[in-house]
Amino acid sequence: MFVLRGSFKSYVIPSRRLHKSFRLYAQELGVPIRGDCYVDQLSAYERCVVEMLRAVNTGKRLIIMRDMSSFLSERELANIQRLMRRYTQRGVSFLYVCSHEKELLDLCDRVAVLENGKIQKLAEPYGGELAFPQRRSRQPKPLTREPDWEHLPALAFSNVYTASLHDLSFSVYPGECAALLADDDAAEDIVSLALGIMAPKAGTLAIRGSTVPRIPYRSVAVIGEKPVQHMLFPDLSYLDNLCFTADRRMPGIWLCGRIRKSVIKEYYAMTGESIFAQDIRTLSIQELYTLAYCRISFQHPAAVLCVKPFDAIDLSLRQHVVGLMDMLRDRNIAVIVLSSGISGAASIAERIFASPKK
Structure with missing residues (x-):
């Protein structure tokens, strides 16, 4: 907070004086953080607080906060927003x-809707409240079947126990959307378990009611944080990308033109x-997201794990992703939203689970 600022001119770090200065900051804000704590020992919330304090202390007049709810709990998010309001009264902008x-x-005092790199709409204060304009984007279709x-x-x-999981228990049903809240280390182990890369140290796993020592290959699918970058192959055609993970389900798909024509007929409406398209690099971001989710649909796993699906995407694309999740649920695939914050999942999940902390 103090040493890295431009005004720090000393060759010797006066630790006692700096700790006292930090303690005054922390007491004023009601934040129980010790000044001599190492950064790697701090929680995500505490790091955010320290970053905000450092920015203010170094004289920054504008602070950019991005996707805070994706890694903070509701209580932590409320505390961060309380600090933001406090600093806005001192002339700092966010x-x-x-x-x-x-x-x-x-x-916020004003809200701008950013879509495809441009501000499309602006919500201004009106009568003490923000009047948010109606978006023109299409609403997701209602589910045609219940879980x-x-x-x-x-x-x-x-x-289930692993190096980062402690007594984790949850179950999801076909066609259900559930949210699973976990920190980054726990989420990494959950993804490894879902892909069958690792087996639990203790506890049991079950697929469609059958207990297994390790999740069978492609019984559960994972859609990562950036599916366009990490799931799709730009040198393959749209159809080849769509069929890429279906070879175990349909071994003859690469040789049988009749099967591929059937796939086109099934997914053309979507x-x-x-x-x-022979070159998927010419497609829009929404079309590429549709391809990624349709590939999982065609693979037809028992469940799909969506890792932070709403991080770093705009409102229009978020709505599109919700519709794609509903498409998976309509096909009786269980959808699990894996996130470290509740905000993204609360509006779509029927049940919310939290990974126990050690």
């Missing part, structure tokens, strides 16, 4: 970037003319 409309409206609560869970963890 640019708050996120894709959750309610979070923005509850906090299959009567049958066995599509995926179940029971008292993909449109883009299914015939």
Whole structure:
């Protein structure tokens, strides 16, 4: 907070004086952080507080906050927003970037809707409240079927232990959307378990009611934080990308033209003319997201794990992703939103689970 600022001219760090200065900052803000704590020992919330204090202490007049709810709990987010309001009264400005409309409206004086790199709409204060304009983007279609609560869970963890997981238990049913809140280390182990890369140290895993020592290959799919960059192959055609993970389900798909024509017929209503694209680099971001989710749909796993699906995307694309998740649920695939914050998942999840902390 103090040494890295431009006004620090001393060759010797006066630790006692700096600790006293930091203690005064922390007491004033009601933040229980010790000044001699190492950064790698701080929680995500505490790091945010220290970054904000450092920015203010070094004289910054504008601070950019991005996707805070993706890694902070509701209580931590409320505390950060309290600090933001406190500093705005002292003349510091904040640019708050996120894709959750309610979070923005509850906090900000003005809200701008950014879509495809351009500000499309602006919500101004009106009568003490923000009048948010109606977006022209299409609403997701309602589900055509309810989750299959009567049958066995599509995926179940029971008292699972790993290096970062402590007694994790949850179950999701076919067609259900559930949220699973976990920090980064726990999320990494959950993804490894889902992909069958590792087995738990203790506890049991079950797929469609059958207990397994390790999740079978491609029984559970994972859609990462940046599916366009990490899931798609730019040198393959749209159809080849779509069929890429279906070879175990349909071994003859690469040799049988009749099967591929059937795939086009099945997915044309959802993909449109883009299914015939030979170069996917010419497609829009929404068309590429559709391709990534349709590939998982065609693979048809028991469940799909969506890792922070709403981080760093605009409101229009967020709405499109919600519709793609509903498409998976309509096909009786369980959808699990894996996130470290509740804001992104609360509006779409039917149930919310939290990974226990050690």
